[in-house]
Amino acid sequence: xxxxxxxxxxxxxxxxxxxxxxxxxxxxxxxxxxxxxxxxxxxxxxxxxxxxxxxxxxxxxxxxxxxxxxxxxxxxxxxxxxxxxxxxxxxxxxxxxxxxxxxxxxxxxxxxxxxxxxxxxxxxxxxxxxxxxxxxxxxxxxxxxxxxxxxxxxxxxxxxxxxxxxxxxxxxxxx
Amino acid sequence: xxxxxxxxxxxxxxxxxxxxxxxxxxxxxxxxxxxxxxxxxxxxxxxxxxxxxxxxxxxxxxxxxxxxxxxxxxxxxxxxxxxxxxxxxxxxxxxxxxxxxxxxxxxxxxxxxxxxxxxxxxxxxxxxxxxxxxxxxxxxxxxxxxxxxxxxxxxxxxxxxxxxxxxxxxxxxxxxxxxxxxxxxxxxxxxxxxxxxxxxxxxxxxxxxxxxxxxxxxxxxxxxxxxxxxxxxxxxxxxxxxxxxxxxxxxxxxxxxxxxxxxxxxxxxxxxxxxxxxxxxxxxxxxxxxxxxxxxxxxxxxxxxxxxxxxxxxxxxxxxxxxxxxxxxxxxxxxxxxxxxxxxxxxxxxxxxxxxxxxxxxxxxxxxxxxxxxxxxxxxxxxxxxxxxxxxxxxxxxxxxxxxxxxxxxxxxxxxxxxxxxxxxxxxxxxxxxxxxxxxxxxxxxxxxxxxxxxxxxxxxxxxxxxxxxxxxxxxxxxxxxxxxxxxxxxxxxxxxxxxxxxxxxxxxxxxxxxxxxxxxxxxxxxxxxxxxxxxxxxxxxxxxxxxxxxxxxxxxxxxxx
Numbered sequence: 001x002x003x004x005x006x007x008x009x010x011x012x013x014x015x016x017x018x019x020x021x022x023x024x025x026x027x028x029x030x031x032x033x034x035x036x037x038x039x040x041x042x043x044x045x046x047x048x049x050x051x052x053x054x055x056x057x058x059x060x061x062x063x064x065x066x067x068x069x070x071x072x073x074x075x076x077x078x079x080x081x082x083x084x085x086x087x088x089x090x091x092x093x094x095x096x097x098x099x100x101x102x103x104x105x106x107x108x109x110x111x112x113x114x115x116x117x118x119x120x121x122x123x124x125x126x127x128x129x130x131x132x133x134x135x136x137x138x139x140x141x142x143x144x145x146x147x148x149x150x151x152x153x154x155x156x157x158x159x160x161x162x163x164x165x166x167x168x169x170x171x172x173x174x175x
Numbered sequence: 176x177x178x179x180x181x182x183x184x185x186x187x188x189x190x191x192x193x194x195x196x197x198x199x200x201x202x203x204x205x206x207x208x209x210x211x212x213x214x215x216x217x218x219x220x221x222x223x224x225x226x227x228x229x230x231x232x233x234x235x236x237x238x239x240x241x242x243x244x245x246x247x248x249x250x251x252x253x254x255x256x257x258x259x260x261x262x263x264x265x266x267x268x269x270x271x272x273x274x275x276x277x278x279x280x281x282x283x284x285x286x287x288x289x290x291x292x293x294x295x296x297x298x299x300x301x302x303x304x305x306x307x308x309x310x311x312x313x314x315x316x317x318x319x320x321x322x323x324x325x326x327x328x329x330x331x332x333x334x335x336x337x338x339x340x341x342x343x344x345x346x347x348x349x350x351x352x353x354x355x356x357x358x359x360x361x362x363x364x365x366x367x368x369x370x371x372x373x374x375x376x377x378x379x380x381x382x383x384x385x386x387x388x389x390x391x392x393x394x395x396x397x398x399x400x401x402x403x404x405x406x407x408x409x410x411x412x413x414x415x416x417x418x419x420x421x422x423x424x425x426x427x428x429x430x431x432x433x434x435x436x437x438x439x440x441x442x443x444x445x446x447x448x449x450x451x452x453x454x455x456x457x458x459x460x461x462x463x464x465x466x467x468x469x470x471x472x473x474x475x476x477x478x479x480x481x482x483x484x485x486x487x488x489x490x491x492x493x494x495x496x497x498x499x500x501x502x503x504x505x506x507x508x509x510x511x512x513x514x515x516x517x518x519x520x521x522x523x524x525x526x527x528x529x530x531x532x533x534x535x536x537x538x539x540x541x542x543x544x545x546x547x548x549x550x551x552x553x554x555x556x557x558x559x560x561x562x563x564x565x566x567x568x569x570x571x572x573x574x575x576x577x578x579x580x581x582x583x584x585x586x587x588x589x590x591x592x593x594x595x596x597x598x599x600x601x602x603x604x605x606x607x608x609x610x611x612x613x614x615x616x617x618x619x620x621x622x623x624x625x626x627x628x629x630x631x632x633x634x635x636x637x638x639x640x641x642x643x644x645x646x647x648x649x650x651x652x653x654x655x656x657x658x659x660x661x662x663x664x665x666x667x668x669x670x671x672x673x674x675x676x677x678x679x680x681x682x683x684x685x686x687x688x689x690x691x692x693x694x695x696x697x698x699x700x701x702x703x704x705x706x707x708x709x710x711x712x713x714x715x716x717x718x719x720x721x722x723x724x725x726x727x728x729x730x731x732x733x734x735x736x737x
Contacts, residue, residue, distance in 0.1 A: 093210075093336070096296075096334070099333045100333055100415050100416050108450055124214055131332035132332050144205075154189060155330065156186075160327055160330075160331055160332070161455045162333075168327075169326070170458075
């Protein structure tokens, strides 16, 4: 796992973050936290917040969280600045809720740390994911990360404002 | 009409290149069917009964003569020399080859045409009134607003994977000719109640046909125009986050609006909008003026209210005057008229046009109507700005091209989806039913005697033929592998939009023309002078019609879901 690669700053980089998931029936406070930087689900963050903050304080282990499509931001809004990485899960690429989640994190809550997309995503999602504010991408299994790198430049221009370029084209258009 | 600048061209060209790459990766086995499906759908490409079907966009129904010629050329070069105009202003090609689609899109892009977001779970082509810009009852030309929405919705990064498709319709007139109440989002231009110099929109949400037909609910009485995009973004975001994703049949925004209730839904949109209001997407006067200038009225001549030659032709040529009566509409500029070129006739699918017909319509537009054509949601073509003095010539030329059936608004002008002959979703065929009805009522005198009648046919619950909105609606249903047809009565579009009601058990295909004729006979027997079918229906109610449709009473019991 430590050698897995993700796309960041438009290139492939090694990545050490581990995703913690609950197995069926496992209670959030029961989960065993491995060493190293972790992306924990919201329920684990809430149950083990003190422990996670302690790890950061004592060992310098950065904090991370991952959000499911249905997760509401209200419950973690006050903690957002604590996270070095916020990851958003795409269980199916056709589930577009994570795109709204990203914009809300960036544009409403002012989150400026790493925003990572992971799950069922690949080259054909990168361009829009990047526009809504993701800056790190864990390409789905069986898909080519090298191929996905080409997608950042699929379109030279966009009509709407977004998390990267807040001004819509009509405010930038030069006749 | 709106002409692309370098930005628009660059964006469409980038889409052509992107889709070429996606198609190549699919054909090379690098994309699975499941991965490719939403990508091709967002380019209007379906895999259908006979192979791929490609749906090309006609944004808000407006197209230039050059663009229509391009359609004709593409249909001839890559298909079988004809296309099908749909109820949402688009053109469908039924016989294209997947590997050729990237080249088709490249050809189309040369004339500012594309297939962007004509399908898929995204924001679709914005539709509007086919008399936009020439209607006398217009508060504001809806086309600039539709173009602004087109740009905002094209490649919107947040809304490419919505729970389900999202359709927007906009009307700028006091009489709604865009069926805005049966759209996911319906926008009605209105004047500011506090300052009649300012305009804005009355906003309807949650309308739609399909399995659960519902009329849109008013979620905002007045939205100042400056906030069109921020408010719409808030509304679609609420849908994207909270619309159901567990069941495709319950995923449209209408189900969310119904579940939350109008007030709660509207309140959630307002809460979201509070964060976006007055942000960068707030429209500027400069942008609205930039777009509006492209829809400026053409250089009309100053003409007399009535052209004397035209009046003489009207007196002397009965066939011509009949065509004028049905196919020519009044224009707000003296001496001009709007002409409907009919794409309806027995033996041809409603909305079908051959490449030659498209070219003939393009020629007529170029010569007599400032080079522009509209596609109506009744599946006809419209020349919106024809001088009265040219009507007689236009009629002759349209007749030669098979575009002059004098039946607009009559029973032969029925609306039908492609149905089971082409569409893989259909439960039953629509076209043979349409043809059988058109043949039964082929006699022009009979049709004109019956008068205004909206008859709509859909081949399945997806309701592409808008059967719920027909005074007479026909829905194809499947019963143990056989095609049956359910009849609804009393539907209508417009300001007083209403969903038709099922009258009883379904009919076998062969029974349909007789049943329809019995309904018509009932109307003719009961009508008061000049009363339309729908008016008689409203006055006397469903019962006489139901009794006539089912001469044997035991057959008329209602059957759940037909």
